[in-house]
Amino acid sequence: xxxxxxxxxxxxxxxxxxxxxxxxxxxxxxxxxxxxxxxxxxxxxxxxxxxxxxxxxxxxxxxxxxxxxxxxxxxxxxxxxxxxxxxxxxxxxxxxxxxxxxxxxxxxxxxxxxxxxxxxxxxxxxxxxxxxxxxxxxxxxxxxxxxxxxxxxxxxxxxxxxxxxxxxxxxxxxxxxxxxxxxxxxxxxxxxxxxxxxxxxxxxxxxxxxxxxxxxxxxxxxxxxxxxxxxxxxxxxxxxxxxxxxxxxxxxxxxxxxxxxxxxxxxxxxxxxxxxxxxxxxxxxxxxxxxxxxxxxxxxxxxxxxxxxx
Numbered sequence: 341x342x343x344x345x346x347x348x349x350x351x352x353x354x355x356x357x358x359x360x361x362x363x364x365x366x367x368x369x370x371x372x373x374x375x376x377x378x379x380x381x382x383x384x385x386x387x388x389x390x391x392x393x394x395x396x397x398x399x400x401x402x403x404x405x406x407x408x409x410x411x412x413x414x415x416x417x418x419x420x421x422x423x424x425x426x427x428x429x430x431x432x433x434x435x436x437x438x439x440x441x442x443x444x445x446x447x448x449x450x451x452x453x454x455x456x457x458x459x460x461x462x463x464x465x466x467x468x469x470x471x472x473x474x475x476x477x478x479x480x481x482x483x484x485x486x487x488x489x490x491x492x493x494x495x496x497x498x499x500x501x502x503x504x505x506x507x508x509x510x511x512x513x514x515x516x517x518x519x520x521x522x523x524x525x526x527x528x529x530x531x532x533x534x535x536x537x538x539x540x541x542x543x544x545x546x547x548x549x550x551x552x553x554x555x556x557x558x559x560x561x562x563x564x565x566x567x568x569x570x571x572x573x574x575x576x577x578x579x580x581x582x583x584x585x586x587x588x589x590x591x592x593x594x595x596x597x598x599x600x601x602x603x604x605x606x607x608x609x610x611x612x613x614x615x616x617x618x619x620x621x622x623x624x625x626x627x628x629x630x631x632x633x634x635x636x637x638x639x640x641x642x643x644x645x646x647x648x649x650x
Contacts (some may be wrong), residue, residue, distance in 0.1 A: 342392045342430040352510040353397050360416045393424050403427040410527030412444035422454040439522050446639040449473035470619035474632040477612035486599035487594050498553040507533040509562045513581035518618050546571045551606050554599045566599040577615035
C-alpha cells in the first residue's frame with residue numbers, strides 16, 4: 341500500500357534511507373541529512389513523501405515529490421521493481437491529471453532504479469534521456485590560461501545587476517531544447533530563469549564568489565554566459581550558453597577556459613571540476629576536449645502532457 345507520510349512517520353523509513361545513503365556513498369549525504377531535508381520539505385509544503393509498506397506495515401520503498409516542479413528527486417525501493425512500479429503508478433495517477441510535466445532520475449550520479457522500471461516508464465509515455473556525470477581531475481591550470489578571442493569580444497564578470505539581461509540570453513539559447521524539456525521549472529520562461537540565477541548567486545546550490553561566472557560580450561551584445569560554483573575542493577559547472585548565431589567559432593571553449601582559470605585563481609584549493617550533461621548535447625565534445633571524463637551514466641525520464649490542437 342502506498343500512502344503519504346508526515347514528519348512523525350519519517351523514522352519508519354530509516355532502514356531504507358540508510359541503504360539509499362550507503363548506495364550514494366557521497367560525502368555530505370547522511371541518514372540525518374536526508375531526514376532533515378524531508379522534514380524541511382514537508383514543513384514548508386514544498387515536498388511530499390510517499391511510502392510503500394507491506395502487510396505488516398514495514399516500509400519497502402519511498403518516493404519524494406517536489407511540488408513546485410512535479411519532479412521526483414528520489415524514488416528508492418532497494419531495486420525491487422514491483423515496489424518501484426507501485427510508487428510510480430500511484431504518483432503518475434496523482435500528478436498526470438493536473439500536471440503538464442513529470443520527471444524523475446534513474447539515480448544520480450549512480451543509478452538506484454531497476455532497468456525494468458525504466459522500460460515500464462516508457463510504456464507510460466515517459467521519454468528517456470541519457471545523462472553523463474563528468475569530472476576533470478587532475479587539473480592542468482596552464483591549459484586554461486591561454487585564451488584567445490577577437491578584439492571585438494570581451495569577458496565581463498557576471499553579477500546580480502545582469503540577471504535580467506542574461507536570463508533573456510539563456511532563454512534564447514535553451515528554448516525548444518532538451519534542457520528545457522528536462523528542467524521546465526528553470527528554463528520554461530524568462531522569469532523562472534531569473535529566479536534560478538538569483539538563487540544561484542545567493543548560494544542556494546553551492547558557493548558562488550565574485551569572478552566565478554563570466555559573460556562574453558560583443559560591444560553591447562551578450563554572446564554567452566558561463567556559471568560556476570564550488571563546494572569545498574570541488575568546482576561545478578552549472579551551465580554554459582552561447583548565442584546560436586555565434587556557435588562553431590570556439591567561443592564556448594574560450595569562455596569556459598577563461599571562467600575556469602578565474603575560478604582556480606580565486607579559489608586555488610579546488611582540485612577537481614564536475615558537471616552533468618545530456619549525452620546528446622554537443623557540449624559533451626567540448627568538455628571531453630578539455631579533459632573531462634565520464635564517471636557515471638544515468639537517465640532522466642520526462643513525461644509531458646500532449647496538447648490537443650483545435
